[in-house]
Amino acid sequence: MAVLDRKLMRDLARLWAQVLAVALVMACGVGTIVIAVGAYRSLEETRAVFYDRYRFATVFASATRAPLHLKERIAAIPGVSEVEARIVRPVLLDMPGMAEPATGFAVSIPDRGESAVNRLYLRMGRLPEPGRTGEVVVTEPFAEAHRMLPGSTFGALMDGRKRTLTVTGIVLSPEYIYAINSGDMVPDPRRFGVFFMPRAAMAGLFDMDGAFNDVALRTQRGTSLPAVIDATDAILKPYGGSGAFDRTDQISHAFLDNELAQLRAMAAIIPPIFLFVSAFLVNMILSRLIALEREQIGLLKAVGYGRAAIAWHYAKLTLAIAVIGTAIGALAGNWLGRGMTRLYAEFFSFPFLVFRQSLDLYVIAAGICALAALAGAVRAIWMVVALPPAVAMTPPAPTRYRSLLSGASHMVGFFSQLTIMALRHLLRWPVRTLLTAFGTSLSVALLITALFSFDSIDYMIDTIFFQSERQDVTLIFAEARSPGALQAVEALPGVLRAEPFRSTPVILRNGHRERRLAIAGVPEHADLSRILDDDLNALDPPVAGLLISRHVAQLLDLHIGDKAEVELLEKDRRVVAVPVTAIVQNYVGLAVYMHAGALDRLIGDGPRLSGVHASVDPLHIDELYAAVKRTPAIGSIALQDISRVRFRETIGENITVMTTVYVILAVIITFGVIYNSARIQLSERARELASLRVLGFTRAEVSSVLMIELAVIVALAQPLGWLLGYLFAWSVVKGFESDLFRIPFVVDAATYATASLVVLSVAVLSALIVRARIDRLDLIRVLKTRE
Amino acid sequence: MAGHPTLAPGNRPDEDAPGRGGAGSDIRAEPVFTAHGVTKVYRSGEVEVHALRGVDLELYEGEIAVMLGPSGSGKSTLLNIMGGLDRATAGTVRFRDHDLTNASERQLTRYRRDHVGFVFQFYNLIPSLTAWENVALVTEIASDPMTPDEALELVGLKDRMTHFPAQLSGGEQQRVAIARAIAKRPEVLLCDEPTGALDSKTGILVLEALTRINEELKTTLAIITHNAGIRQIAHRVFTFRDGRIAETVTNATRAQPSEVTW
Structure with a gap:
């Protein structure tokens, strides 16, 4: 060497x-x-x-009921390479050992051979035999949540009756990598699962012989997707097609993106x-x-x-x-x-x-x-x-200092000479001082970035579950029902109050900007599911016009008074211009609301209900569950309490992991910056500090020179860190902003304080380590050597 | 240094050299420092360095003692022990009624703060403080200090008060260091090679400042030097060799700093 x-x-x-x-x-x-x-x-x-x-x-579409022969027409669309026409139905599930009903998606698979698209990965067991009714394969998370293995059984409400389904295999599907039920904010595999049945068996159960209600197709590389989407829409339009879409609107894919x-x-x-x-x-x-x-x-x-x-x-x-x-x-x-x-x-x-x-x-x-x-x-x-x-x-050459203020005597009594020493040293290297403060402020900022999520999520949970969506359950009908269904729900055991809603898929357009979304038709004076403005005041839907969420308003560049183009996907694909009457607050999905009566008139098929929000007497909730499990008209159920708990648990777990990591990162930065800065100051000033000791200053007094410097730096770092943290947090909020969900931007005062406290503690600790070295300073050696 | 007041020979407090064992002028009847059998052993790694091998010494009030000797002869070690910067391995060191041998770190700090002034070869001024502030550093914590202005006037630097060390010459810096050392009115001023880094002309100015303080404030001075010429301003001269005082000479007549040959 x-x-x-x-x-x-x-x-x-x-x-x-x-x-x-x-x-x-x-x-x-x-x-x-x-x-x-x-x-x-x-x-x-x-x-x-x-x-x-x-x-x-690459392209997905659904319809009410389309004849199977359309499959060939779809396959003939230029660019389409494979087509799978399927039956997809939401069903209520009765899982063993679980009081509340779960929601399942029943998806058909070909009787023989593999699907042309969205093939299944068989993790365990085998695919169902086409001849045997009641055999299904289930998705892995759902199977794991219920400890199901091939041979396990569960109940499903299909064809107006409760049927027992037997699991023959456990699968994974590229379509359901991220499987989430509508109304839930995070996946809950216990209450939501997807299962696959041979087509023949499913057609029999749902009266879909020779028909399909869902189509998925693959296109050749380089194909123009909008053209395929338009062609598909044109074919499915007479059969209740609700608008084809590409992967960006496919839930699982969008979450991964x-x-x-x-x-x-x-x-x-x-x-x-x-x-x-x-x-x-x-x-x-x-x-x-x-x-x-x-x-x-x-x-x-x-x-x-x-x-x-x-x-x-x-x-x-x-x-x-x-x-x-x-x-x-x-x-x-x-x-x-x-x-x-x-x-x-x-x-x-x-x-x-x-x-x-x-x-x-x-x-x-x-x-x-x-x-x-x-x-x-x-x-x-x-x-x-x-x-x-x-x-x-x-x-x-000796370091040149400039006077802090001018000169000498009038400083006495205000600052001690030790303080003046510390301050002059800071001013002598302003760039270093500022960079050290900046480095420290980054830890404050990182901590705020991590900790503010708790504030935001708390605010979000409070707004969603306690101010806006205050129902206990939401029952979604398998198919739209007449208003009489409301009375039927009110008559269910335990239901205290029920409010209907209608939901219809549309394309909302403003010029060249457009989004596929659902308009919710809501009643006046709703007390359970409420529409809120930015100040969290409940709004009633106007007799005519749209209430759109801020995110939709930004996406489509819509303002109050603008006329938005609504293309109805549900019935006859009519295009109507509807004025925007209010911008409302909303964190999940693309929310657009309308007066229920106005929406019914717009669609033109009379009053219909998609589902009902209800508050329930907790003492009778199990009876309600049991009744819902016997009600075939209900396609799926959302339970607010369980969703909220699950959301808080899951997000809480994630945020805790993330916060821990960020705290460690911030501690490392603080320690790295403060410790090094103190060590270097000590090295530069060992001689001065030793002189002070010789002059009779105590260890504490001598250390105070360095401590004052560090204190000034750390103090400078706080407001800068708060500002940076605010900006970081804001950019995180912007970064999370998607059509799927948004996070409210809320930073509590306590978050700033906690971030500062953590950084201060680490700074004090780093300073104390260096202080121990000041105490051990070898006075004689330091003073006898030339600098 | 025009205008700097020089001291006439007749003004000096006494021309008599102090006798060993307390003889001489009555102002030196009581020793300020008493050292008995002082030894100092440094252990650096596996090597033992015997810096002092049994030194006996007494210094009297108002006395100027010059310590000569080659490097490593032990003079600096003794000075450091007398100044409370270091502790003896064996023997006793007393400053008036203070026992320095068994003093705690806290007591030594207190002792340095109240009684001793130091002057080093490399000045050791605080570069971020002006001349005035360097002196004020000490007057802020001393019990009966003079004002920084007075101290700086004593070393003839009143007009340089607002200058930073980087704006002062070497001699001026050393005089600020002396002003800082004497501002607390210490009973004893310990100088380790105070002129070591200076040319002869500046060195003389520094020596003049030191003798003036000795005369006006009756401060006991211990000066370590390699410059044998400086011995002429001392009352007594101690020559160190191998950790012992090899020779003590009492000057019958003392020279003015200006007469010192470099």
């Missing part, structure tokens, strides 16, 4: 605490790259492979923060080291080491720190990435989902980390190169 390399190893060993502090900050950068990009790739590639092998459809977008955002935002801070720390440490080794550098030059050799020596030190950071980051990232993938596997059902560990990712992460470190080092190294040997071997 060359002698200079030995010096390098010893320098690293001597500076181990600072090296480790910087390496940890770098590790956070590398780790977050590995996690975010690794998870993104895992999810994206697994999805692509699953879609491809199991032929996930949303998750991928968030991972992309994480990879783009978080690692740069850490790499920036580590570049700054490397700069701080290396500048100080080079200042201390000034004479050694002069000597090396004097004895004939070239500039490049010396520059390379310090570059190697920097790279060594980067290597340590990369190694820690790669290991931690790999470990956390696997954990994250396991978390994904809970929500997304893939036949396989492994954390992708491609070498290139680590190489890229290591490269970025090394570049960040070198970027931080470049200025310090340049100083080495530029230093003439003769100058290097003489001590540097």
